[in-house]
Amino acid sequence: MTDSGMSPRQGTTVISSSVLREVKVEEAVGMVLAHDLTQIVPGQFKGRLFRKGHVVVSDDIPKLKDIGKENLYVIELADTDLHEDEAALRMAVALGGDNTAYGEPHEGKVSIKSEITGLACIAREVVDEINRLGEIALASITNHRVVHPGDGLAATRAIPLIVPELKVQDVERIAGDYRKKYGSSPVSVRPFRSMKIGLLTTGSEVFSGRITDKFGPAVRAKLEALGSEVAEQKFVPDDRHTIVKDIHYFLEQGYDMILVTGGMSVDPDDRTPGAIAEAGTDIVSYGTPMLPGSMLLFGYLRGVPIFGLPGCVMHDPYTSFDVLLPRVLAGDTVVKEDIVGMGYGGLYRC
Ligand SMILES: Nc1nc2c(c(=O)[nH]1)N[C@H]1C(S)=C(S)[C@@H](COP(=O)(O)OP(=O)(O)OC[C@H]3O[C@@H](n4cnc5c(N)ncnc54)[C@H](O)[C@@H]3O)O[C@H]1N2
Numbered sequence: 001m002t003d004s005g006m007s008p009r010q011g012t013t014v015i016s017s018s019v020l021r022e023v024k025v026e027e028a029v030g031m032v033l034a035h036d037l038t039q040i041v042p043g044q045f046k047g048r049l050f051r052k053g054h055v056v057v058s059d060d061i062p063k064l065k066d067i068g069k070e071n072l073y074v075i076e077l078a079d080t081d082l083h084e085d086e087a088a089l090r091m092a093v094a095l096g097g098d099n100t101a102y103g104e105p106h107e108g109k110v111s112i113k114s115e116i117t118g119l120a121c122i123a124r125e126v127v128d129e130i131n132r133l134g135e136i137a138l139a140s141i142t143n144h145r146v147v148h149p150g151d152g153l154a155a156t157r158a159i160p161l162i163v164p165e166l167k168v169q170d171v172e173r174i175a176g177d178y179r180k181k182y183g184s185s186p187v188s189v190r191p192f193r194s195m196k197i198g199l200l201t202t203g204s205e206v207f208s209g210r211i212t213d214k215f216g217p218a219v220r221a222k223l224e225a226l227g228s229e230v231a232e233q234k235f236v237p238d239d240r241h242t243i244v245k246d247i248h249y250f251l252e253q254g255y256d257m258i259l260v261t262g263g264m265s266v267d268p269d270d271r272t273p274g275a276i277a278e279a280g281t282d283i284v285s286y287g288t289p290m291l292p293g294s295m296l297l298f299g300y301l302r303g304v305p306i307f308g309l310p311g312c313v314m315h316d317p318y319t320s321f322d323v324l325l326p327r328v329l330a331g332d333t334v335v336k337e338d339i340v341g342m343g344y345g346g347l348y349r350c
């Protein structure tokens with residue numbers, strides 16, 4: 001809190017030059033509430049019982065006593081201060097951007113939500129800088145998550161009931177500087193492109209029909225969930241020359257992305273990484289510090305993103321592929337440092 005002063009008279013607190021006056025509940029009839037009042041009944045209800053600005057009537061008195069209120073605050077706000085709701089709202093307006101919407105202030109909190117299915121872009125440095133300011137708080141989800149309409153991205157909160165406007169101006173400056181530097185807001189969502197994908201399934205046991213293909217359905221489901229599709233699937237045995245030939249065939253078809261499944265590991269029959277390299281791919285990384293999905297390869301072949309997908313993508317709902325695919329669909333160019341950064345927090349299952 002700013003320089004909270006001593007009470008000039010009983011029941012009155014001066015914050016900067018704002019005044020919070022305490023009034024006994026029984027004497028508050030006709031007065032205007034200074035903030036939302038919350039009721040919590042464990043397991044049944046948590047929410048706003050009275051809204052800021054509500055004019056107290058005599059019927060409210062027992063309800064107020066039920067939630068433990070003997071005294072209420074009435075505010076006389078100084079020009080240099082903001083009420084918690086206005087502070088939280090101004091922060092949300094400053095931070096939100098493309099494809100986001102913000103809700104109504106609620107108990108000094110405003111949520112920023114996604115309006116679309118897409119890639120959440122949350123600037124961690126901005127979140128940290130704002131949380132260093134004190135008296136205000138910003139909680140967000142982590143960067144680069146897949147979000148859907150209505151999913152929460154971040155929420156702003158004023159900690160005390162009255163916040164110096166200077167704090168909120170700091171937030172507006174930090175968000176404005178970020179926007180100038182990067183051309184986007186610190187909290188935004190990027191839509192996915194709808195891509196047509198060439199899927200090359202390796203494995204002599206699948207090619208010969210000894211076993212049924214499980215990669216095709218799994219990969220299709222992951223792509224379709226994000227609005228893209230497999231345009232063509234081909235099957236090849238574990239033969240390097242054939243794999244290279246079909247990668248080039250997919251390139252000629254003009255597909256937006258090429259996926260090669262299986263044969264990514266250490267057996268003599270694992271030909272896929274060598275074939276992807278021989279096809280002329282600039283390999284960003286073979287090996288990804290995440291489990292599951294450590295044997296994944298990612299690169300660009302004449303600008304077309306190409307993945308080598310290891311076995312776990314067939315059966316695991318969340319692998320390194322599920323981290324990198326949304327980045328590619330959102331139009332990001334994936335670089336080595338993106339792969340390096342996946343190790344911290346990247347242990348899910350092994
Ligand atoms: N000594 C080591 N062993 C393994 C390592 C390692 O680094 N050192 N890595 C492990 C990881 S991680 C993975 S993932 C797996 C397998 O990776 P691969 O991509 O090489 O998978 P394959 O050997 O081609 O096949 C594994 C398994 O899955 C079946 N399969 C493959 N494709 C299909 C398909 N389209 N439909 C159905 N089933 C398929 C295949 O028949 C095998 O049974 O290696 C670990 N081991």
Ligand code: MOO
Nearest residue numbers: 293294295310312
């Ligand atoms: O790369 Mo493996 O696919 O972790 O299980």
